[in-house]
Amino acid sequence: MKSLRLLSVDPSDQGSQRCRLGPGLMSALGLSLGSPLLVSVPGGSCLCTAWPRPDLAEGFLQMDLKCSSPSLISHPCTHLDLDPGQLTPVPCLKLKGVKITVVVQSVDFRKHTPPRLIHELVKDMLKGVHVHNKYVINLQDFDTEIKYVVIESINPESAIAGYITSKTAVEITGVQTVRHYRSRLQKQHTVPLGGLEEVSASLREMLELPLLYPRTLSSIGVLCPRGMLLVGPPGVGKTLLVHTVVEEVGASLVVVRGPEVVGSRPGESEAMLRAVFEQARAATEEGPCVLFLDELDSLSPRRTGSTAPENRLVAQLLTLMDGMDQSDHFLIVGATNRPDSLDPALRRPGRFDREVIIGAPTLQQRKAILSVLCTRMPTCPSVDMAELAQRTTGYVGADLSALCREAAMHALREESKGSGGQAVGMKHFQEALKSVRPSCLRSSLGRTDLSPVSWEQIGGLDEVKLRLRQSIEWPMRYPEAFVRLGLCRPHGVLLYGPPGCAKTTLVRAAATSSHCAFLSVSGADLYSPYVGDSEKALAQLFRQARACTPCILFLDEIDSLVGSRSNSQTPNSVQTRLLSVLLNEMDGIGLKTLERRGTEKILQTEGVEENHTQEQLDCQEVSNKDVMVVAATNRPDCLDSALLRPGRLEHIIHVPPPDQQARLAILKACTKSMPLSVDVCLEELVAKTELYSGADLENLCKEAALLALQEENMEASAIKHTYFLRALSKMRPSLTAQQIHTYQTPPK
Amino acid sequence: MSKPVLTSLHQALRKSFQCLENNQKVWENVLAECSPLMVSLGNLAEQSTALSNVQISNTPLRAFPDLEERLRFKLLQATDTVLNKLSEKMSSLQSVRDAISNQVSAVFQLYEQSTDSLDLLTVTERSAIAPSVADMLEWLQDAERHYRQQFLRRKTLLQTLRADNLSLLESAPKRWKSLESPSAEDNITDTLCKVSFFMESP
Amino acid sequence: MEGESGDITVTSANRKGSAVTGSARKIKDNAADWHNLMLRWEKLNEDGFKVAANVVNIRGSPSDRQLAHESSSPSLSSSPAELQNECRKLQDIVHKMVVVVMKMERLLTSQRGIQDLEEFQFAPEGRKSPLFHTWNTKQFEELSQVLLDAFSQELKLKQTILQELAHTWTSDLCMVYLSCWLHQPFIPPETRLTLEALLLETGHRPL
16 A cells, blocks of 8 residues: 655634545444544654545645644644554444543643633533543533643543543543643653762652641741752753653743843842742642742852842842741752852752852762663673773763763764674773763863873883882872871872973873873963962862862972972062962862762772672772872972971972983883884993983984985985984983982972 | 435435524523623733732822722732633533434434445435435534534633733633634535525425 | 513503502502513613623724523624714613612602601600501601612612713723622612511512
8 A cells, every 4th residue: 555645734623523535444443434543753752533624635644633642632643644553443333431631831720720610611622532542532622711731641541542432431630731731741851861860869759848847847847948059160960860750750840041031121030039939839739849040140149249130139029938937838949050159048958058068079979970870871881880890980971971972973973984783882981082082071280181091101210210110190099008007198299309300291100000190280270470379379279179079189390380489589479378278278278169079978898799880989089088189399398398397288209310321211201113224223322311301202213313314315224323322423312410400409 | 215315314404404493592692791701801800910910008088998809809809700710601502412312312323323325425415495314414513523622722712711810801802702703604604505495494 | 680570560450450549549550660660671672682782892902701591693793883883872771770769758748748647636645556468658668768768779780881882991890890780789688578568568469
């Protein structure tokens, strides 16, 4: 049979429940006039009565959506072609009874119309309609306040569809408004939450308590909390959390995005705010309701002395919140990422009773979020959520979702090239990790583009490497060992040594191997012509670093940054002030409440064996809450001694100029990718490069290669030993013996 | 072979259209009687509004202290009377609707009983003097739906009026008038025209 | 309350057919007079309302607030002469109403006379057997008093309206005046019942 073209319904058939098709098809399906017929279309199905088209033409189908599955109400199908196989005749017997929910247009109608009348009207409207269990009957053609009827169940229960006569008993189980019903329909497509269990439980409790135990609460004289403030950096899922919980509880949601209610005319904003509260109050008639004020900081900034229009808006909000009485069963949830800019009056109990801080997700939370995100993606079994979670320090929910999207895109691209399978593998995630950076580090001062450096790329310096691993990598990766031995992880590490001896590269390698976020800042980043700006920037840097712990904060050239108090010419210079900020931050004084993350976990040394990896992750989590500060300098004498005492930069590591062995290793590392001719004797070069730093050696190799090109006209295929010697003759070592001597004594 | 069945069905259809024609007139008459009642309902609401707007103690009528209360009572009483009359009219409309509904469902039932001997070709066959059975059943259904809709709309309007909501009362005549759908009425008249030959044929 | 105007109670046949005399005769005649006067009042009220509505319309208030559509003359020529004419008509009607109420007062006086006579004839406690069915003479007087009070109060309202109608500019107040005229707030619905009871008792209406 050929396919049917679905056309829109004829206006004269509106509300008739007819489905027009050709008489030939009707005969083929064994239908007579008015026989009930179930039509399945993409997205739902619809129960109709079959009628021949007036022009008796075949090949077309028009149907009136009088009785359809709920999904078709919100997404009616449009022009498309149908297979005749999608039409199924359904037997429809007279029904003994139906249970229905009535959906009406306005709250007013619902409130003022006696149930008897609604029953009478609905019964009249339903007479002669073929209904299908769980389907929705569209009554809009009657043009009254009653818009839909949802068939909750039918009697006899064995039937799936039936015919309503005047003898059918109609029982109304509930009356809802269209708005409420539609929001209930949309509930089907919810996004699950990962890692926000505690916060969502708290929110759910606030919503459900007054609903489930209204008597108990009033009898013990407890006022139910009415306000909740969600605080957290952008992208942690504040808005999503509210939406999800509200849907789970089945409450209705009135959303106000701060800027939406701010109008230009005087008094307009206040009126809009009042209207919103009124709307929420009206919504409570049908069940619990949440009034969600997103971006609350833009709505009620801290009041200033002048009579700014915002002050009036804040005052209005306060009045409205105080004006809510116990009969108003709605909850106000505010969300902001700048709690400090809120008016303090808003944050007292009775207004926003509870403040819930959602920080950047912890390791466990990230793992939970990732598993939620990946449930809907075909992932390879090789994808290790725990490892991914470990590598995504500082990523918030939005970042992780971007990461997954990016990984999926990579997989797609590969698939379109024909080289990969369907599933998203670990390599795709690794690829995505390069392009998606944590948003809390965006717009940060510190450079974060960290090209991975492995320990092997650094020649020599084995002792330094070991000490670095001890103080940076070990506490990050094996915290349980530290706990076992009662060891405290160092707060800070100072690398000192002559310039060009790979201090920066060493830190990078350490950060790479310990998989933590890496922020690097130098003096120039912090300097600002405005008084106080530099200090603020440094404090901000620490805040950001704390938001994505475990994190290494690398202060390169720390001497230029903070200087020393003892030998400073002007006691109140920027550098001195920066120093005090740095000291404070390192002692943890600058910690703001906003930055709290997760709940405090108590570290237990004896754990349950089978849950070992879990324990280990937890352990890492707990032990690495602080930022590790790594500083580097080549003038340790210029540093303030306060910086160097234990608890601050306590591990002081001397990075010496390379000795013979080291220089050999460096040269080997540098020439790894160079085609050397057989006559090159690196040992000889090593002997001749006393006092050369690592950077000098690298430069030497480059110079030699350039010489080769210069001499042999771009045809050079190998670098000869002579070129090295000639390059060496032109160069001066950057270190002096006297310099090296000064570094021998550790700074005090 | 299906001749006798078809004849009896035709007979039932004739009877139904006759019933429709008679009741259409009754319907129109009842509606015509309703409009002055709706107008006075609106007037009474207007008077009540005016009474609420006037502060009697600031007018020459202050000599009659219980005037407002008494007048309000009289207005309410008059409103009640009008509403009672309207609900009587609604019962007449309901009986028209019921008559048509019953007739249409009877003829449809007759058709359903004889579907075995009436194939689709027969019921969709049109002739110079008679529309097809399918057409006629459809028209009857359309007419029945029209009266059902009309009745429900008007009933809803009247039943949702509340004496304390003056603006609702005041707008009632206008809304009542807006419920008229001349095109649907014309359709029924058209239908009756289309079947006139059929009605006269034996 | 309007309508039933064909119902003239006191016909000569009626009068002859009943062989009552004396006080009973007088009371029965009074009852018939009450009925007729009230009919007349209703007629005057109806006419007066049409005139009053005209006054308001001529005064040029917006045409959408014609209280009585049936009586509204679409020609809104607001000439002062016409207005004056209508006002005079209204005045005439109110004057006639005054006459009606005066006659009602006379009826009450006559009722009092009957009562006085009765007290003179019998003891202050009245006659032993009722004149008609159940009521004693006193009750007739009380009823008449109630009716008269209602109509005189209503007359006062009408007189106030007559004075103010042409000088009122707020449309709401005009509407209230017209509404008062039409619905007669001081004549409660019981008035009609009272009269019917009177007619029943006196035998004008068959039991």
